[in-house]
Amino acid sequence: MRPNTRRTTLADIAQAAGVSVATVSKVVNGRVDVAPQTRARVQELLHQHHYLAPVFRHTEVMESATIEVQFRGGLKSYVAETLEGIVDSAAELGASVVLSKSSHAPHWARDLVSAGRRAVIAITSVYSSAHLNELARAGLPLVVLDPLHLPDSRVNSVGATNFAGGLAATQHLLSLGHRRVAYLGGPAMAVCNQARMHGYRAAMEAHGAQVPGAYVRPGEFTYETGLRGATALLELPEPPTAIFAGNDEIALGAIESARARGLRVPEDLSVVGFDDTSLAQMASPPLTTVRQPLREMGAAALRIALQLANGEKTESHHIELATELVVRASTAPPREPTSAREQP
Template sequence: MRPNARRTTLADIAQAAGVSVATVSKVVNGRGDVAPHTRSRVQELLHQHDYLAPVFRHSEVVESPTIEVQFQGSLKSYVAETLEGIIDSAAASGASVVISKASHAPHWARDLVSAGRRAVVAVTSVYTTTHLNELARSGLPLVVLDPLHLPDSRVHSVGSTNFAGGLAATRHLLSLGHRRIAYIGGPAMAVCNQARMHGYRAAMEAEGAQVPDAYVRPGEFTYETGLLGATALLGLQEPPTAIFAGNDEIAIGVIEAARTRVLRVPEDLSVVGFDDTSLAQMASPPLTTVRQPLREMGGAALRTALRLANGEKVESHHIELATELVVRASTAPPREETSARG
């Protein structure tokens, strides 16, 4: 809609569709007593005219807003734990959440507004400029959890101290006496992956430990990336004695790769993960990892979304919560015959 253009009314839509204002109102409010072809025609006109329904009274915005929570991919431990934080925070705030998989179908943002959503919280979802423009036109605030890419200035985000976490993980391995330490991470251009990798490199450089090109392997935040990456690393002429994995799933894949080569963790290979999901405690052996406060991050994202939905000013576009190294049984000093200094 142009800045000074007159806002489209229900009467305008009704006239264009050749139906009554009452019929258009039923479509806007999701009533079922409208013929399918009429509903389709009215919805198309609503989209064409960028119609935004005033579906909330002020008291409804304050008392019980509804937040759309979207995620992509499968419901893995990382997503499940952040969702728990979102749901708990919503319950404490008296808000409602609707959880869905991101689809980005045509007019998806306006459909969310029509359905009564007041903001969107995204977990592992990727939004293009087109998506952001539609959200802006719809007036829906967006809060992204642990963004994969540098957020647009219109986007609020919640993450953790990824660089500090990468630094702590690598320093832990160095303190045990490891010098041949490799990194297997997620997508090369993902902001969180870059921060973890740079933390790793900073610790190695400070200690004077070499980082061969083959020791840094990007991929996806998946078990398969850990399995394939570690298989390649352990097949090198001078394999690492320790591997820092970009998340717990990758770390589990690393442990399996070691097992298939009849290597013991941590006696033959030390492994550190990132996130501290439930997988870390169930791993064999239990995984040393960097705790990302996933539930707290989910709660912070939900509270930020509620503030934006109520028109409040949020001081920072990005919030970072502290990470913490959790030492378990997957790390130990290197065996003497494999602890050559790099």
């Protein structure tokens, strides 16, 4: 059935389903006093007619806005701290937040609209063109926080200065005298990972330090990647004296791998992370890391989502917040003097 050229009404759905307008209204509003077969028939017609419930017509009333926040994977420290910024900002602005794991079941976007959602914030989630088309048909704005891939021009996104962060982390290690510096990163094709790696390479090249192929190892943004990757690096004939990790979890895995080999951090191996989650301060030793302003990024994503929900234009499709190197106790000069051939 093709969508109507005019806005579909409850009366249209009721006539097509052979039920009363009151019954259709109950289905739209999630009432339970409708027979399952009738409910299924009405819901299918709602989807076929691309029906959008006329909720939140007075969009200037921010208190009525409910934002869906979706994330993929586990509820880890990175996600939790980003959510803190979203929730705090929502409370300040009088909006509501509903949290869910990414799910793209049939008609998922229209189901969100029917449930009263005004916009979607996605944390490091991946959306295909089909997903974006469904969101567009439903009239549901999307804001991607720290996108894994270059976002579609239709998508607003919030990130951080990942290249500058990678540059600063590597320059710090080089300034301590390290020349054998490796990079343990996340997914090879992830935009944030590529930017951090390019920052690392730029710093190494500027100092004339070599980057053997085995010194750059992609993986996932997980503790296990740090464990496996650091183990492989430390087994090389010429292992690195320092590791720049793509996030704090990878860094903690690298520290544990060093400990398992009887190496001390930072005396035998320096480690730098990325994000500055609560894990960085609780690490032993406390982790030198690049602070990514996670709470501020979450707050920015929430404000942009509300702007889009209210039909307002944003100044830019993508904004980046500044990163900052935080020096703690996991980095120190290399134990053995750097040889003359390794000097820049």
